Every structure is written in C-alpha cells, then in structure tokens.
Amino acid sequence: MNHRISVCITCMNRQHHLEKTLPENIRMNSDYPDAEFIILDYHSAAPFFNWLKEEYPQELKTGRLRYLRTEMPDYFHHSHAKNMAAVHASGEIICCVDADNFIGPGFLAYVNDAFCQDAAIFLTVDHNSTSQDLHGRICMWRHDFAALQGYDERMNGYGYEDIDLVKRLEKLGRKPLFINNEKYLHALNHGIEERIGNTRHARCIETFYIRYIDPALSELLIINNDGTYEKGLVKPGGEHNNLFTFPQPVTATLEHGAVRIAENGVLLDAGDSENTLLLETTGINLRYTTGKTPVFYKITDEAYARKLVLIYSCMVNYQQMTNDENYTTTNAMLPGSGAVVAYRLDANGLTENVNI
Structure with a gap:
C-alpha cells in the first residue's frame, strides 16, 4: 500500500x-x-516561482511540485513556517525537510514502508548523534500533526522546535524510529549567517552587553533596534542534543521592556515606574548607578556578536521547551495561520495565482 x-x-x-x-x-x-513536494516561500525578498516554472513545468502541472508563498512575515519563524506548509499538505504522511537537506535515493519508499510496518511510529533523527543540519527531519501522520496543533509557535527563535515536537509525539504515544541510513542523511554545509540571518533575533538585536558576576553567574542585557530590551541572569549550561554549549537563564523568564536613551546613560522601563532603571555610560560600556557592581561590557567583536545571536536564540527556545514540562500545545490560533497564495501552471503552461 502506498500512502x-x-x-x-x-x-x-x-x-x-x-x-x-x-x-x-x-x-x-x-x-x-504518490507524493508531493511543497515549497513554502516564506516572504523571500525575490520570489522564485519563475525559476521553478523553467525547471519543473511538468511537475507543477501535475501537482508533484507545489509552490506556495506568503508575504505576511517580516522574519523567518521556524515553527510558524513549518506549520504553514504542513496545513496545506494533502498527504497522509507529512515529512518536514529543511531546504539544505538531501533526502537521498528511495527515501519516500523507505518512509512508506516504515509506516506500513508500524502505524504507531514517527520518523526522526537521533538528535544526540546527528548533525544539527538534519534535526528538522521529522515524518509523521497528518492526523498526529493535527492532534498536536503542529510546532509550538511560542518558540520563535532558532532551534529546539523540532525536539519539542518529538517529545510531544512521544507523549501522544508514538514511537520514534531513527533514520540511521547514511544515504538519507546529507545536507549542505553553511555558516551561522545563513542559519540565523532571516530570524527575528538576527534582524532585531542591536547590541549585547554582559556583566560578569562570578564564575557561576553573569547578567545579559540585549538592546534591540525596535526600542526594547531583554535582561536576565544566566548561569553556565551544558551541551544540549549535539548542538553546542550555551548558558541557562536563572529565572523562568527574562525581563522585557522599553529602552530610552538618557543624558548620561539608558533607561530600562519594564512597564512599572518603580522598575525604571538607569544604567550610566562608562565609555562604551554600562553600569548600575547604585553600588560597586561590575560593568556591563559591550560586545564589539562582530563575529562573536553573531555567534551570540545564535546562542541566545537557542537559549530562549530551550527555555520555552523546558518551562512547559508537560509538552502541551498552546498555539493561540490555528497553527500556520496567515494568507497564502498558490502559484500553479495550467495545462497550457500559463500561471495561475490562487489564494488558499
């Protein structure tokens, strides 16, 4: 039987x-x-339907290849993008694949055989031993995806949205079957910028400041270019699921608020006048005006700052995942909501644009 x-x-x-x-x-x-390849163009600066039309006219006519585009988001939101593609899928089985992945020869037949042999499974990679470039590879029944309301859209940074979904599939009673044949496990090599460059954190974070307190505690201050800040105490962390080492927040949530430039420093307003805090400037750095506390050092090395964007993005997603110990689904709206246009080729090769 072919699903x-x-x-x-x-x-x-x-x-x-x-x-x-x-x-x-x-x-x-x-x-x-019996398969379809769905490409969701998540508001790329340059739509690429014309390239697909030139390369794959027959596949577009038959529906083997489908091109969807949304112009709603300003930043790449991994969970929302994956949900948006999946909710428009017609298959009984949904396979989420990152754009830089090679799925390998005969992968779809392998997926079908696996689900025919055991209907109570989902396919994923071993996150503890497989390259992070492959962590997004998850295949599941469409009805399981619907039951879980897809990926958790509260996780709007980079990383862990896939591990979170794996944990919720397990809680649903599905057994993980690891994809361990090397012929299915190849991806393009690329750097940090291509990994995070389109995300909200990469686009919005303007400056990192770090205040060293002791070997087990530091304070992180992030100034965003939209007039907001994020601040909180962090402690050394450990390596998580073959990604890398990153710090862990001391509290369940970081402090958020508005930032305003003052004559002799910056004001941090957490929404309560009693919590408005002045940090005075000391050269390019900042420090609290009360007590002899260590300075917030401004990160000036651009390469290190970009690495910090990746680390921070993983940290907040990991925090969201671990805060929800029961791995519940709380997408406020239907997963993947938003306007989508399907670009198609009719029998004569003419382009049709359909709102779906």
Whole structure:
C-alpha cells in the first residue's frame, strides 16, 4: 500500500540551497508515485516561482511540485513556517525537510514502508548523534500533526522546535524510529549567517552587553533596534542534543521592556515606574548607578556578536521547551495561520495565482 506523502520544505531567501537540493530530491525519489513536494516561500525578498516554472513545468502541472508563498512575515519563524506548509499538505504522511537537506535515493519508499510496518511510529533523527543540519527531519501522520496543533509557535527563535515536537509525539504515544541510513542523511554545509540571518533575533538585536558576576553567574542585557530590551541572569549550561554549549537563564523568564536613551546613560522601563532603571555610560560600556557592581561590557567583536545571536536564540527556545514540562500545545490560533497564495501552471503552461 502506498500512502500519499507530502514533503514540506520552507525557505526564506535561500533559493541557492534549493537549486542544489531540490533537483536531487525529486530525481532520486521519482519511483515513488504518490507524493508531493511543497515549497513554502516564506516572504523571500525575490520570489522564485519563475525559476521553478523553467525547471519543473511538468511537475507543477501535475501537482508533484507545489509552490506556495506568503508575504505576511517580516522574519523567518521556524515553527510558524513549518506549520504553514504542513496545513496545506494533502498527504497522509507529512515529512518536514529543511531546504539544505538531501533526502537521498528511495527515501519516500523507505518512509512508506516504515509506516506500513508500524502505524504507531514517527520518523526522526537521533538528535544526540546527528548533525544539527538534519534535526528538522521529522515524518509523521497528518492526523498526529493535527492532534498536536503542529510546532509550538511560542518558540520563535532558532532551534529546539523540532525536539519539542518529538517529545510531544512521544507523549501522544508514538514511537520514534531513527533514520540511521547514511544515504538519507546529507545536507549542505553553511555558516551561522545563513542559519540565523532571516530570524527575528538576527534582524532585531542591536547590541549585547554582559556583566560578569562570578564564575557561576553573569547578567545579559540585549538592546534591540525596535526600542526594547531583554535582561536576565544566566548561569553556565551544558551541551544540549549535539548542538553546542550555551548558558541557562536563572529565572523562568527574562525581563522585557522599553529602552530610552538618557543624558548620561539608558533607561530600562519594564512597564512599572518603580522598575525604571538607569544604567550610566562608562565609555562604551554600562553600569548600575547604585553600588560597586561590575560593568556591563559591550560586545564589539562582530563575529562573536553573531555567534551570540545564535546562542541566545537557542537559549530562549530551550527555555520555552523546558518551562512547559508537560509538552502541551498552546498555539493561540490555528497553527500556520496567515494568507497564502498558490502559484500553479495550467495545462497550457500559463500561471495561475490562487489564494488558499
């Protein structure tokens, strides 16, 4: 029995990755008949339907390849993008695949066989031993995805949205089956900027400040370019699921508020006049005006600052995941909500734009 499989790929400004992976993924799985490849263009600066139309006219006509585009988001939101692609899938099985991944020859047949042999499973990779570039590979029943309301859209940073979904699938009673054949586990190599460059944190964070208190405690201050700040105590963390070491917040949530420039420093307003705090400038750094506390040092090394964006983004997503010990679903709206346009080719090769 062949189940219909939807391969869901999300992309924002990464057409250059798709140009390398999509041809191989389609060609090496041409023997599996009942499948669709969904490309969700998550508001890329330059739509790439014309490229797909030139390269895959037949696949677009038959529905083997579907191109969807949304112009709603300003930043790449991993959970929302994956939900948006999945809710428009027609398959019984949803396979989430990152744009930089090669799924390998015969992958769709392998997925179908696995679900035919045991209906109480989902497919994923071993997050403790597999490259983080492959962590987004998850295949599940569409009805399981619907029961969980998809990925947790409260997680709007980079990382852990996939691990969180794995934990919730397990709580639903599904057993993980690890994809461990190397022929299915290849991805393009790329740097930090392509990994996080389109995310909210990468676009909004203007400056990092770090105040060293003692070997077990530091204070992090982030000034955003939208007039807001985030601040909190952090402690050394550990390596999590083969990613990297990053700090852990001391409290369940970080302090958020508005930041205003003052004559001799910056004002941090957490929404209560009693909590308005003045940090005075000392050169390029900041410090509290009361007591002899250590200075908040401004991070000036651009490469290190970009690495901190990645670390911080993982930290807040990990915090969201661990705060929800029961791994519940609390998407306030339907997962993947928002306006989407489907670009199609009719039998004559003419483009049709349909709001779905």
